[in-house]
Amino acid sequence: MSEGTPDAPSGMPDVLDPKRYDADWRAEVARRWAAQLSTASYIPLSRETVEQTLQELVDRVVGALDDPSTVDEVGRTVGSKLVEMHATGEDSLPLSLNLLRDELVQLPGNDAVRRILGLVTAVAAGYAAADRESTFVQQETLKKALLRSKLKADRELAASEARFGEVFTTTPIGVAICDLEGKFVQVNPAFENTLGYQAHDLAAMTIHDLFHSDDAEYLTAAYRELAEGGSSKRLSDRKRLQHATGEEAWVYLAVSVLRGSDGAPRHFVTMVEDITELHLLQDRFQYQALHDALTGLPNRQFFHTRLEAALANLPNDARLALYQLGLDGFELINDGLGYEVGDRVIKAVARRLEQLVENEEGIVARFGGTEFAILLWQQEKTPPVTTLTQQINDLLAEPVYVGDQGIAASAGIGVVERMAADADAASMLWAADVALRRAEAAGKRQWALFDPDTAPEERIESKLAAVMPGGLEHGEFEVLYRPLARMDNGALVALEAELRWETSEYGTLEHGECQRLAERSGVTLSLRDWMLETAWRQLCEWRTAGYEVQLKLSLSPNQGQDPDLAAVIHRVLDSCDIDATWMRLCLPMAAISGDHEEARDNVRYLNSRGIKTSLHGFHGSADELRLLRDLPVDSVRLSDDLVDLVHAAESADVPEVQAIRSLVPLVEACGARLWVGRIDTAEQAATWHEMGCEVGAGAHFGEPLFAFDVPDFLGPEG
Structure with a gap:
C-alpha cells in the first residue's frame, strides 16, 4: 500500500x-x-x-x-x-x-x-x-383470470337473478318480501291473487294489516321472535289472513328471515299457499265424521265428547240426565212403507227432539239406526224425568204425514241421572243403554230409570256375553246329559243335552244361563252347532260301546228360527252311521209361532228324516194348540213358570192347578204328550203323574251327568 x-x-x-x-x-x-x-x-x-x-x-x-x-x-x-x-x-x-x-x-x-x-x-x-x-406475466395472467372470474360471476348472478325472477313471478305460491317493520318491498303475482290485493295497495300496507283478528296477536309475536333470533328459525302454520274482500282466507303460512352479510336480520320472506278449499273440505269431513248423515244430529262419538266436556266443565253439583231412546217396531215402517218413508220419519223424530230441548242446556244425538240420545243439564226449569219421558212419547205420537197416510212413532227410553262430580262419560252411556234394554223388555212405549243396585249383575252379564265367543274357542264349554224319565216308575226315556260353561272369573254357568247369554251375543248359532256335533259324536261312541239311549237337544229361539237349521242337522247326522230316530229335537214355541213359516218347514223336513220333534215353553194358548195339530210334534214340555205355579199351590184344587190339569187332555187330543221339568221330589212326580203327565226331568230323576259317567248310569246292559 x-x-x-x-x-x-x-x-x-x-x-x-x-x-x-x-x-x-x-x-x-x-x-x-x-x-x-x-x-x-x-x-x-x-x-x-x-x-x-x-x-x-x-x-x-x-x-x-x-x-x-x-x-x-x-x-x-x-x-x-x-x-x-x-x-x-x-x-x-x-x-x-x-x-x-x-x-x-x-x-x-x-x-x-x-x-x-x-x-x-x-x-x-x-x-x-x-x-x-x-x-408482469403473472400479474397480467391474474388480472385476466380475475376479469374472467368477475365476468363469469356477473353472468351467473344475472342468470340467477333471472331464474329467481322467473320463479318468483310464476310460482303458484304467494311470496312477499318485507322489511322488519312489515312494509312490503316486493310481492309476486301469486301473493296478490291469493289475497286479492294489487301491488300498489300493498305498498301502503304492512304484513300486519293482513293478519286475521283472531290470529293477529299470535302472528305478530311470531314475526317478532323470528327477527330477534329466538328458538324458532322458521314459522310454518295454517292460519287465517284477511282477504281484500273482507273474507277470511285460510293459508299455509311459511315465514323466514333474510340476513345481511353481517348476520343481522334484514327482511322477512312470507310465503302463502291458499288452502281455503282444503280447509272447507276438511271441515266438511270433520262435520261428517261427527254428525249423522241423515238427520244432521251429532253422532255417538260427538255426543261422547260433549258429555265428557260437560262433566269436566260444569259445577260439581250440576245434575245431568241422559236419555237413550229406541224407536218401537220401526221395522214395520221400513218393511211396510219402504226405507224412504222410514228416513222421513227418522228426520221428523230428530227435529221434534231438537224442538223439545231448544230452551234447555242440552244436546240431541242419533246413535244410529233407530236409537237417539238426549243429554240435559237439569236446572230449575227442566221438567222431571217422569214428565219429560211422557213429553217425548207424546211428541213422537203426533203423526208424520206421507201423502194421506199419518205415521206415528213411539220409543222405549232408558234414563240415567248423575252429579257431574260423581260420573264419567263411559259409565253413563253404559247405564243408559242398560236402562233402555230393560224398558224395551217391558214392552212398547216404556221407560226405565237405571237401577244401580242391579248394575254389577248387568255389567257381569254383558261382559260374559261379550267374552262367550272366546270361551267357546278356548274349550271352556262342555255338554252334560240330564236324564228324562217316566213319572210312574222312573224308567229312563232319554238324555237331554245341556250346556255348562266353566268361566275363569265367574264360576260355573248352567244351561239356561248359557242359552240366555248366547241370545245376547253373536255366538248363539256357533254354540248350537258345537253342542249338536259334540252330543251326536258322544252318542255314536255310546252306541259303539253297546249303550242304547235317545238323545234330546233343546234349542233357544234364535237357534230354532235359523233357516239353516235343517242343513246343520243333516250335516251332523251324516257324521256317523246311526239312525236319525235316536235324536229328538226340542224347539221353543216362540221359534215356530207367528210368521216363522220357515221354522215350521224345518220341523216338517226333520220329521221326514225320522227326527222326532218336541216343543218347549208351552203355555196352552189356542195358537199353540193349533200348531200341535198342524205340525208333526209328538210331545210338548210345559213352561217352567206353569210348573212352578203348580208346585207353589196350596192344594190341587186351586183354580190355577185345575186350569193346568185341563191342558193334558187338550195336548193329547192334538196327538202329543205333555212333559214337565223341575221335578225335585217324589211327591211332585206323583202329582204330575196323577195329572196325566208321562215324562219328567229334575233332581228327583238325577242331576246332569258328565259324558264319562253316562255308561255307569246306564248300567252294564246299556
Missing part, C-alpha cells in the same frame, strides 16, 4: 482500489452513479437528494468491504434503497453493479476479477429482468 493510505483490513484482497477511503472519491462515485441512474429510470427526487442518498450507500459499501460480516446485510440494504428511490428501470441494476465494480476494483492486473464481476452483474441483471417479466 502507498504511504498515507489507511491500512486495509488483514486478508483483504489487493484488487480493491485504495481510493475508496477518500471522501472526495466517494462523492464523485455517488455523482456518477446518480448520473447513470437518471438515464435508466425516472427517479422522483431532486438530484441533490439522489446524490446524497447514493453517497450514503457508497459509504456503507466501502464499510462492508472492510468488514465482511456485514456484506449480506449491506447488499440487501443497497438493493432495497434503490427500489425505494424508484431506480427500477430495466438497466438500473446492471449500471449500478458495473459502476461499483469499476470504481472499487483496480484496473491493472485484475482483468479476471473484472470479468467475473461482469458475469455476476450480467447474471443479476438477467435474473432481475426475467423476474420482472415473470412478475
Whole structure:
C-alpha cells in the first residue's frame, strides 16, 4: 500500500482500489452513479437528494468491504434503497453493479476479477429482468383470470337473478318480501291473487294489516321472535289472513328471515299457499265424521265428547240426565212403507227432539239406526224425568204425514241421572243403554230409570256375553246329559243335552244361563252347532260301546228360527252311521209361532228324516194348540213358570192347578204328550203323574251327568 493510505483490513484482497477511503472519491462515485441512474429510470427526487442518498450507500459499501460480516446485510440494504428511490428501470441494476465494480476494483492486473464481476452483474441483471417479466406475466395472467372470474360471476348472478325472477313471478305460491317493520318491498303475482290485493295497495300496507283478528296477536309475536333470533328459525302454520274482500282466507303460512352479510336480520320472506278449499273440505269431513248423515244430529262419538266436556266443565253439583231412546217396531215402517218413508220419519223424530230441548242446556244425538240420545243439564226449569219421558212419547205420537197416510212413532227410553262430580262419560252411556234394554223388555212405549243396585249383575252379564265367543274357542264349554224319565216308575226315556260353561272369573254357568247369554251375543248359532256335533259324536261312541239311549237337544229361539237349521242337522247326522230316530229335537214355541213359516218347514223336513220333534215353553194358548195339530210334534214340555205355579199351590184344587190339569187332555187330543221339568221330589212326580203327565226331568230323576259317567248310569246292559 502507498504511504498515507489507511491500512486495509488483514486478508483483504489487493484488487480493491485504495481510493475508496477518500471522501472526495466517494462523492464523485455517488455523482456518477446518480448520473447513470437518471438515464435508466425516472427517479422522483431532486438530484441533490439522489446524490446524497447514493453517497450514503457508497459509504456503507466501502464499510462492508472492510468488514465482511456485514456484506449480506449491506447488499440487501443497497438493493432495497434503490427500489425505494424508484431506480427500477430495466438497466438500473446492471449500471449500478458495473459502476461499483469499476470504481472499487483496480484496473491493472485484475482483468479476471473484472470479468467475473461482469458475469455476476450480467447474471443479476438477467435474473432481475426475467423476474420482472415473470412478475408482469403473472400479474397480467391474474388480472385476466380475475376479469374472467368477475365476468363469469356477473353472468351467473344475472342468470340467477333471472331464474329467481322467473320463479318468483310464476310460482303458484304467494311470496312477499318485507322489511322488519312489515312494509312490503316486493310481492309476486301469486301473493296478490291469493289475497286479492294489487301491488300498489300493498305498498301502503304492512304484513300486519293482513293478519286475521283472531290470529293477529299470535302472528305478530311470531314475526317478532323470528327477527330477534329466538328458538324458532322458521314459522310454518295454517292460519287465517284477511282477504281484500273482507273474507277470511285460510293459508299455509311459511315465514323466514333474510340476513345481511353481517348476520343481522334484514327482511322477512312470507310465503302463502291458499288452502281455503282444503280447509272447507276438511271441515266438511270433520262435520261428517261427527254428525249423522241423515238427520244432521251429532253422532255417538260427538255426543261422547260433549258429555265428557260437560262433566269436566260444569259445577260439581250440576245434575245431568241422559236419555237413550229406541224407536218401537220401526221395522214395520221400513218393511211396510219402504226405507224412504222410514228416513222421513227418522228426520221428523230428530227435529221434534231438537224442538223439545231448544230452551234447555242440552244436546240431541242419533246413535244410529233407530236409537237417539238426549243429554240435559237439569236446572230449575227442566221438567222431571217422569214428565219429560211422557213429553217425548207424546211428541213422537203426533203423526208424520206421507201423502194421506199419518205415521206415528213411539220409543222405549232408558234414563240415567248423575252429579257431574260423581260420573264419567263411559259409565253413563253404559247405564243408559242398560236402562233402555230393560224398558224395551217391558214392552212398547216404556221407560226405565237405571237401577244401580242391579248394575254389577248387568255389567257381569254383558261382559260374559261379550267374552262367550272366546270361551267357546278356548274349550271352556262342555255338554252334560240330564236324564228324562217316566213319572210312574222312573224308567229312563232319554238324555237331554245341556250346556255348562266353566268361566275363569265367574264360576260355573248352567244351561239356561248359557242359552240366555248366547241370545245376547253373536255366538248363539256357533254354540248350537258345537253342542249338536259334540252330543251326536258322544252318542255314536255310546252306541259303539253297546249303550242304547235317545238323545234330546233343546234349542233357544234364535237357534230354532235359523233357516239353516235343517242343513246343520243333516250335516251332523251324516257324521256317523246311526239312525236319525235316536235324536229328538226340542224347539221353543216362540221359534215356530207367528210368521216363522220357515221354522215350521224345518220341523216338517226333520220329521221326514225320522227326527222326532218336541216343543218347549208351552203355555196352552189356542195358537199353540193349533200348531200341535198342524205340525208333526209328538210331545210338548210345559213352561217352567206353569210348573212352578203348580208346585207353589196350596192344594190341587186351586183354580190355577185345575186350569193346568185341563191342558193334558187338550195336548193329547192334538196327538202329543205333555212333559214337565223341575221335578225335585217324589211327591211332585206323583202329582204330575196323577195329572196325566208321562215324562219328567229334575233332581228327583238325577242331576246332569258328565259324558264319562253316562255308561255307569246306564248300567252294564246299556
